[in-house]
Amino acid sequence: MCIAEVTNTPWGERVMFTFQPGSDLVAKPLHVSPFMDMLGNWSIRAESPGDALYVVISVQHPTLGNYFTAALHAKLVEKTSSSLRLAAFFWLMPHKVAVGIYWEAVRLWLKSVKFLDHPRYLNMAYRDEAQKRDLEIRSSCSFLQKQKLNDQRSGSAADEISVHHDHSGEGGVTKRRCVWRDAQWPWS
Template sequence: MELFLLLCSMVSTFVSSFLLSVLLVIRSLPLYSINLSPQPDGATARIYEGSVRHSRTKPVANSFEYPVRYALFDLDSAPQISHLSADRAREAAGTNGPVFLLTIPASVGYEQNPLRVYYCYHFDGKVEEGGEVSSRLKNCIAEVTNTPWGEKVFFVFSPGSDLVAKPLHVSPFMDMLGNWKLRVDEPGEKLYVAISVQHPTLGNYFNATLSADRVQSSSTSSSLNMYFWLMPHKVALWIYWQAVKLWWKNVPFIAHPKYSNATYRDEALCRNDELKLSCKAGECVACEEDGEGTSRTRWCTWRDAQWPWS
């Protein structure tokens, strides 16, 4: 069934993307104005270009790297993008400042974002030169989507370094055991995101990184459409191709836990509680105090991803 859904998704995406690509060319002509993008005109985006690298060591070695393009939006001025609202992100992260979303924008009707990051800033009351109130990056929110199951999970984490029990079946070649160790640097001229898997029997066997440089800013939907043309499709193609390679290397296929264990999400939350308990002994950073004298409670929620995986 999962393979059938994947094939249907690929065929549907190919047909719709081809037709919309033709319309995108027509839209570039001065006589036409066809809106194919969810990005509103006037929503300035910081554009980053770099690469994503995946590396695993067990049960077989496999690594790959591919080029990517990302956009960083100020959510308070980009209300039409599919995302958590800025207010909802602030509520979940416990912040009161700006919220920026790192994402691969949809292209010709298709969206593929294995990971989105919300950067949530907090005003600390300090006044800088010029009279502006300073803000700092306090928390981040990860939005992880799996394909082709059409599920996503949101959870809050500390940007410097954090540890969270794995809450989502992302790859059919990884089980639900283990933790995700996350590190996110504040976005500036450079961008860096790192996730590694800490498994109880396989050890630290998987690492994924995003490294990118800021290249330009864009404030028009037409320029975003052209710059990110087929970028989501390329990401999906690289993911599926690597899955084929792992299958060819006889890496065991692991079915989605929902077919055998209806409580797998609750178990993930319980394992995260265990991380919090170990935090009190200073063994991890997952629930250290937030600097204001209160212990953090991790916000985590699951949702169905809208077709096609947005």
């Protein structure tokens, strides 16, 4: 299992949730942009970390399709005197990223892209609804995986399904563990 921790800086919230390495689909559990609603799902691809870490998150929306992708590619840095001098500037990276995010938000706002309030102002149960959508996704993927296995046993061709899920209990799908909490300001 992998653990993701996502913070929505302007609103001071943080969510931690588990996902399967390789590829997984997660119902969006956190309002991270005033230009995206909560109906999207996050398709997460992550390789096992080693000397490098590669993570890609794509937003899949039921009506808008795949419209946003974010990627992180990090490399392990050896501890040398030159790398330690460079590390003195790494504390600026969150600020650089925040400036870039706010710059893109201004550009979207200038293009008259609709601004969406945080769902807590409209529906206090948005977290519960995200959990329900996630369970539906996991149940649907579980059904598709069972169908693929049956097709393979009967010799039928089936599309590759790269989404993995835990199964437990009486034929059910385990509920993904999400933990919401307040984030420390700024960017911690």
